[in-house]
């Protein structure tokens with residue numbers, strides 16, 4: 001496993017641990033509020049990290065060089081990470097939603 005994968009996995013694990021710790025510390029809290037807050041923070045950090053550099057011809061930044069492109073990239077990642085999750089489908093899903 002290279003450093004990039006290790007950092008990716010560590011960041012994802014830490015985010016889940018933070019949510020679990022927060023839920024433990026606030027047993028009265030709505031789990032959805034904690035998850036939405038965590039998602040808002042994650043998206044904020046992701047957008048911060050994807051600001052294009054000052055070179056308009058930069059090939060590295062080309063896929064994230066406009067707000068529309070960044071949103072497309074973000075949606076792609078959301079779809080991918082959702083499908084990779086053990087919780088992508090729930091046993092309690094309405095059957096009508098299974099495709």
Ligand SMILES: [Zn+2]
Nearest residue numbers: 053058060061
């Ligand atoms: Zn760049």
